[in-house]
Every structure is written in C-alpha cells, then in structure tokens.
Amino acid sequence: ACFAQGEALAGTAQSLKKRRDPSLWNSAEEKFIVALSFDPNRCQTYLHLGHIHMEKARCLPLSMAEQQFAQAEAMFHKAVRLCPTLADAYCGWGQALCELGKTKGEENSISFFKQAIEKFNTALHYDPGMVAAYCGWGDTLFVLASQTAGDKTVETLNSAIDIYKGALAMGNDDSEIYCLLGLALLELS
Numbered sequence: 001a002c003f004a005q006g007e008a009l010a011g012t013a014q015s016l017k018k019r020r021d022p023s024l025w026n027s028a029e030e031k032f033i034v035a036l037s038f039d040p041n042r043c044q045t046y047l048h049l050g051h052i053h054m055e056k057a058r059c060l061p062l063s064m065a066e067q068q069f070a071q072a073e074a075m076f077h078k079a080v081r082l083c084p085t086l087a088d089a090y091c092g093w094g095q096a097l098c099e100l101g102k103t104k105g106e107e108n109s110i111s112f113f114k115q116a117i118e119k120f121n122t123a124l125h126y127d128p129g130m131v132a133a134y135c136g137w138g139d140t141l142f143v144l145a146s147q148t149a150g151d152k153t154v155e156t157l158n159s160a161i162d163i164y165k166g167a168l169a170m171g172n173d174d175s176e177i178y179c180l181l182g183l184a185l186l187e188l189s
Contacts, residue, residue: 043083050075066103072096087127094119098140116140131174134167
C-alpha cells in the first residue's frame with residue numbers, strides 16, 4: 001500500500017508540475033521508505049527513490065543540489081544491484097552521475113561524465129530504443145565538450161551529434177532529440 005501511495009504522490013507531483021515545490025516529493029519519498037521496510041529487495045522502490053532525489057535536486061540551485069544527486073546515484077545503484085538488467089535504473093544512474101559532474105570543478109568532473117556515459121551505454125544495451133538514454137548520453141557529451149578545448153571540443157560535439165542522429169535513425173522521433181541536436185549543431189557552428 002505504501003508503494004502505491006508513493007507512486008501516486010510522485011505521479012501527482014509530476015502531473016501538477018510541482019517540480020519546484022518539494023513537499024509532494026518529500027511525501028512520496030516517505031511512502032517509499034515505509035515500503036522498503038516491508039520489502040527491502042524491491043528494485044522499483046529504489047528506482048522511484050532515485051527519481052525523487054533527482055526531482056528534489058532540481059528544486060535547488062546547482063550549488064546546493066549535490067547531496068540530492070548523490071542520494072539519487074546511490075538509489076539507482078541499489079536498484080541495479082537488485083535488478084541488473086533494469087535499463088531505467090542505468091539511465092537514471094547516468095543522469096545522476098552527469099548532474100554530479102556538473103557540480104564538480106573541471107578537473108574532477110570528467111570521471112563522473114565518463115561513468116555516466118558507461119551507464120547510458122548499459123541502459124541502451126538492455127533497451128536499445130530508450131530515448132532518455134540517448135538524450136542523457138548526448139547531453140553528457142555536450143557538457144563534456146564545454147570543458148575541453150580546440151579539436152577535442154569539436155570531436156566531442158560531433159560525437160554528441162552522432163548519438164542524436166543515431167537515435168533519430170532508429171525511429172526515435174522525439175522532439176527532445178531534435179532540440180538537443182539543434183543545440184549541438186549550433187554550438188559547433
């Protein structure tokens with residue numbers, strides 16, 4: 001029952017566009033934590049908790065969001081340990097690592113971005129059509145390009161463009177991919 005209540009609260013927070021108001025996310029988190037006390041091995045609960053921490057982090061300025069992103073990363077990691085083929089968890093894990101990388105200085109961020117790319121690749125291994133994994137992978141490359149110089153920037157942006165074009169060629173006709181492709185092409189010009 002607590003799992004269902006947590007799902008309902010998270011869905012309500014999402015549908016009401018209350019992303020900037022963490023109160024519903026906090027209520028959903030409480031229900032999922034109670035659900036874990038009944039079934040600590042349910043990977044979907046950790047997956048939901050990871051998404052909740054990502055949303056809570058997005059309610060904060062980037063400089064204050066690091067702890068929430070770290071908690072999200074830990075929840076996605078737990079979900080993967082319980083369900084090693086759960087593509088959504090790998091994708092969320094990659095998103096959390098990318099966001100954590102953004103909170104670090106240039107020297108420390110690259111390892112987070114490389115780990116994020118590995119997670120997106122794993123998500124795509126288990127679900128080759130996952131649009132969110134393509135978007136996350138391309139976004140990570142785009143951010144990585146902003147931290148490089150010269151030919152490496154162009155090479156990294158071209159890699160992001162190839163990811164977006166590959167997703168479109170597979171029939172992932174998603175507006176977000178077109179938008180991200182456009183941004184990468186604009187940055188390259």
